[in-house]
Amino acid sequence: MRIGGIEAGGTKMVCAVATDDGTLLERVEIPTRTPADTVPEMLGFFKGKGIESLGIGCFGPVDLNPESETYGYITSTPKLAWADYNIVGAFQEALGVPVGFDTDVNGAIMGEAVWGAAKGCRNAIYITVGTGIGVGVCINGEPLHGLVHPEGGHILMARQESDSFEGCCPYHGCCLEGMASGPAIEKRWGKPGRLLQDKKEVWELEAFYLAQAVANYIMLYSPEKVILGGGVMHQEGLLEQVQKKVVDMLAGYVHHPMIEKHIESYIVHPALKDNPGILGAVYLGMRAYQNVQLETNEVSE
């Protein structure tokens, strides 16, 4: 059985075809332009590939409420060409297969929970640290939705004492994304992170903000696994600094061997390397297929 996946991002659209054990058969990256330009090219990739369903893990904000009239839409994004765009409808209509839909980060955590570092966990989180910061959350084996969807990259933060940077988030200033995203690093230090690899103070401060957020996520979600991905996490040694600081910041309050003894296997990189997002999208497609099967069975019974 073949399933399609789309990891829809503001810069590129990753499209793939995979088998239902999570093996990628084909994968392309298409630059994100306008829907009128980009969607036909994406459809061209999927046509004739015999996919039984499709999953989309999408940049947000998106409408995930199945009861809503705008379910499956990208809503109020600053990427104006995509605002109020019915991305689920467009692919469902053109491909005629069931379409699963969630945020990009909820897709990624589900990919890691099914095939990656959080395999076997009921509760786990995936944090991507790149152009933006997003948090995907799996609770009881399901992606977390509520009033809307979690926006954990924007939690308000305590500034480090010596840090006078005001933060680059236009909404919150000193939120996690405002203090620790790729653009925040570039704005604070005057050049992008990849040109600052040897500057110890850059990564010390970066680890301070990431650890503060992760400590809070641990106290709030009580995850069995914490996965840190995204471009910024490629910096050598950063993950280890975050691990150490999280233990320091929790200060012995949360008692568990994973925190007290095995932090290096508790806060980890994605096992799916650069593919948690696209494999997560494939998993969303699998679920959409299964849901249709369940509904069909219920009707026929």
Place this chain on the structure above:
Amino acid sequence: MRIGGIEAGGTKMVCAVATDDGTLLERVEIPTRTPADTVPEMLGFFKGKGIESLGIGCFGPVDLNPESETYGYITSTPKLAWADYNIVGAFQEALGVPVGFDTDVNGAIMGEAVWGAAKGCRNAIYITVGTGIGVGVCINGEPLHGLVHPEGGHILMARQESDSFEGCCPYHGCCLEGMASGPAIEKRWGKPGRLLQDKKEVWELEAFYLAQAVANYIMLYSPEKVILGGGVMHQEGLLEQVQKKVVDMLAGYVHHPMIEKHIESYIVHPALKDNPGILGAVYLGMRAYQNVQLETNEVSE
């Protein structure tokens, strides 16, 4: 059908008998001393009342993992007489009925979700602000557990610029409990909150910390309802100040009419007044009864 409930606190043990529609028939408060003193008195209350099951919402930390050898224990609490005490075992053995078990705040949110302000919500949170601060979380209709249980009262906070108080949490200093609990108010201002009711600056600052935490909870859990209870929340006007500041702090980032237009019915007091904890415990007892019925049916099928 009659169900027993225990809201186990560090100061008092609330014990009650209720019907399965959440009507309290009888309710007593027993001062918390040592288990040897207190538990027999509690058992005395329940004996002969014909309860079919019992629920316990307990101060923490507790072991909620059914696979664990110490499931049902209070674990490393500073209340030393209760550390490593098998509270579930004690009542199960003496009363011979199924016992449901969770944290006090998870009990409280389930009480509010079934019979109170969060009725009909799949996702909701209950924050108690008193001697300590605790957060109970209901996700998809279930209390949230994970690696351990959530400890949302201890999330790390940004200090308000003019506030030099170091925080009274012995673990974290400037966490929510350290900055905004009843003891934090007393330590910062030199007298307890009930003697500070007319001091505007006290409640302005209190609202700042509570709102910062609630804004983060909203971004992380995406709850459909936020309930603020506990002794400190009895201060007149405090809830309204928190509502206003949460909207300011979210800064238009989370789009939803509940936040943008109906904040007064989104962040609310408990509908169960002073009884969310004990009614939540009753609900935990109901679930324990139902689970036993389900298991019996499965075996007999």
